[in-house]
Amino acid sequence: MATLHLHKIQYSIFLLAAFLLQFFTLQFPSLAYDPQDIYFIKCGSNNNVMVNQSKVYIGESNRNYPKTSFSSKNSYTETNQSTVPSPLYQTARIFHSESYYEFDTEPNNTYMVRFHFFSFSSATNLYTAKFNVFVSGFSLLQNFDAENTTKSVVIKEYFLKIVGKRFKIKFTPQISSFAFVNAIELFMLPVHLIPDSIQRFNYTGSTGQDFSTYSGGLHSRALETKHRLNVGGQTVDRISDNLMREWLPDDSYITDPQNAKNSNFFGGTIKKKEDDESDGLNSDQYTAPDTVYQTAKESKNGSKGLNISWSVPVEKNTDHFLRLHFCDIFNPQGLLTTFILNIYDQVVTSEVNSDADLSSAYYYNFVVRSDGSGLLKVSVVPNTTSAEPNAFLNGLELMKVIELSGSLPLYDLDSNSKKIRLPAVVGSVVGGLVLVSVVVVLFLWICKIRKQKPVENYKWLPTRASTGGSSHGRLTDNINLGLKISLRDLQLATENFNAKRIIGKGGFGNVYKGVLKNGMSVAVKRSEQDSGQGFPEFEAEIMVLSNIRHRHLVSLIGYCDERHEMILVYEYMEKGTLRDSLYSTNLTNFLTWKQRLEICIGAARGLHYLHKGAAGGIIHRDVKSTNILLDENLVAKVADFGLSRSGPLDQHSHVSTGVKGTFGYLDPEYFQSQQLTEKSDVYSFGVVLLEVLCARPAIDPSLPRDEVNLAHWGIFCKDKGILEDIVDPSIKGQINPNSLRKFSETVNKCLQEDGCDRPSMGDVLWDLEYALQLQRGIIHREPHEDSSTNASVSIQLPNIRRLPSLYSMSEMDDMSIGMVNESNSSADPVFSQLKNGDAR
Structure with a gap:
């Protein structure tokens, strides 16, 4: 009864905390991502224009234009009254020398940057322009030739992390030429839309898998959108996408259309995680519109195991960020669907959708280096041994990785930003302090009550394929490392701990080779009931490896502490x-x-x-x-x-x-x-x-x-x-x-x-x-x-x-270890500077 009463108290506290959190989020919207907090600039004009009855582009000369500064030396505007695709392209800013736009930004956030180019008929002959575009440390456009912008609008789109409070976009004409731009968009993206940590897929031309950690992360680079495909569907225009992205049909890129058919799920509900706090495996509301997940290409006859392949043009021998979108919209019976995902005809992973994932949107992220063919190839292949042989793909995004081309300028981080609104800042701070205070008080109350709760014994429970049951683990009160991986994800990664996945066995238990949903190969060490090692060793491993990093110490990727499971996940060591x-x-x-x-x-x-x-x-x-x-x-x-x-x-x-x-x-x-x-x-x-x-x-x-x-x-x-x-x-x-x-x-x-x-x-x-x-x-x-x-x-x-015999030795159960302070240093004292006279 006492335990039941405690649970009721904790549940009431949880509801109160949830209510307060929702309340403060509504009262202080600046605490959350606001997709409307953007710059839409109509260049070369002092008049605003509404596009698609939804978005207002502000004329750059308008007094309400929220810019920090604009270099107009040796630049002028041109206007065209003839037919253009949109009023947005009736004006342009033209530069005959190096010029820039400068914006106020929120430091250390990822932004979307778009440039619109259309060479309308003018005395300047805009189509003859040749120029470069630079931003902080990156060359976004090199030797850009406007010749192809006469018949249709060219939109260049980039993702990059902005570290300072000001962001400068610099236009540099080539010798004897000029630069121009019709419109600029700049807005902050959701925090976890583009992950920093990601796995590189290394194509070796042979079968198997070859992954490594992408050194430096994505946030130290810029990304240029090359392709965004609504597989199996029609064009998704910018109005239908909450980040104003355009998704094009995939039909011109599929190489074996005879093996595929278009399918749709119109009217059905696509499940998404709206508050995903990780860079992880499931889509949130900003990843892609429902329209993308409601259409797909699937195998025309999955039981025959015919693959579906796409080839998209890319720059040769260049790193690209690849995101593949999936949603099982074809399986109303809830049967298990399994298929293989290939990149360059090399197996990446076995893709599994259980009945818990029907109509749930998710995606894979990879960095892939293109080969010398100028094409990047992706294919899905049905698994004919599964209960529901099928293969499908809902969406594909491909972005070129742009390396840093210079040092990042240190903008004045202490300067007063014209765009920062004092009431919003004060409201955010006050709201945050109140919310933190409430949470702290509730936490202390719970801790006080828990001290009175008797320690309960636990029994070993075998893991089943079902995802039901409590996910609460014994480490919850002791460790909060952000490394937790769900039991279900590990079941999928190891084919429910299939014996054929075992790559080793130790005192702790079996070690399985697994592939996480992001394509990363891992070693999964699962404790066994009779292993002789238990919770102290499990806790010690996490405590040590989560606080130290070194090139010659194996890295802990995560752990699982659900339903009395003790599972450790490490980087996979090939040899x-x-x-x-x-x-x-x-x-x-x-x-x-x-x-x-x-x-x-x-x-x-x-x-x-x-x-x-x-x-x-x-x-x-x-x-x-x-x-x-x-x-x-x-x-x-x-x-x-x-x-x-x-x-x-x-x-x-x-x-x-x-x-x-x-x-x-x-x-x-x-x-x-x-x-x-x-x-x-x-x-x-x-x-x-x-x-x-x-x-x-x-x-x-x-x-x-x-x-x-x-x-x-x-x-x-x-x-x-x-x-x-x-x-x-x-x-x-x-x-x-x-x-x-x-x-x-x-x-x-x-x-x-x-x-x-x-x-x-x-x-x-x-x-x-x-x-x-x-x-x-x-x-x-x-x-x-x-x-x-x-x-x-x-x-x-x-x-x-001589020591006691192999069979007479016993171990004593006194394991304990204190938390180790984190050290990121991997440098050792210098041992390689060896001189003949220094020999020991």
């Missing part, structure tokens, strides 16, 4: 674990000695950052070859932070904790004393180095008793003088003797019995980089070396006390 590559019989996965050194250096950098770069220091506690992952370029990244612990405070040299780790890699000093230090990771990494050298597991029970433990076996080989039995036969002939000597010394130091005798991870990193320089021949030998000496006799491995 798998270091262990996989070391023991692979596939010659294409063979690692040379130089590659092995570079992998060890990368892993050492990641561990060094954990120890010294992250605030407070972090001890990994489970360093092993299966927790070092390799991307497509063999860049090593340390993974699996479920056992990690915060490092010791300044007044302590260790953390007292129950023993956890993996036998064979476990620090003997830590095992005996239960005192964890950074040097415990160093010992484990020393075992990894030895494993890299000989390409065999740290523990192999199938071998004779004396050879089961890799470290013991190494000691035996050293004592017998048969070092060649340690080195992987496949790389024996590759290793420079001096490089091997330095590497062996590093192993020797890492595996010292007493932690105080081991080097820091920074020293290990230095030594490994030195070994790599010796291998490359950049440094021919160390000062104390005799080049005639055989390096194979110089490896010194410490005596290691």
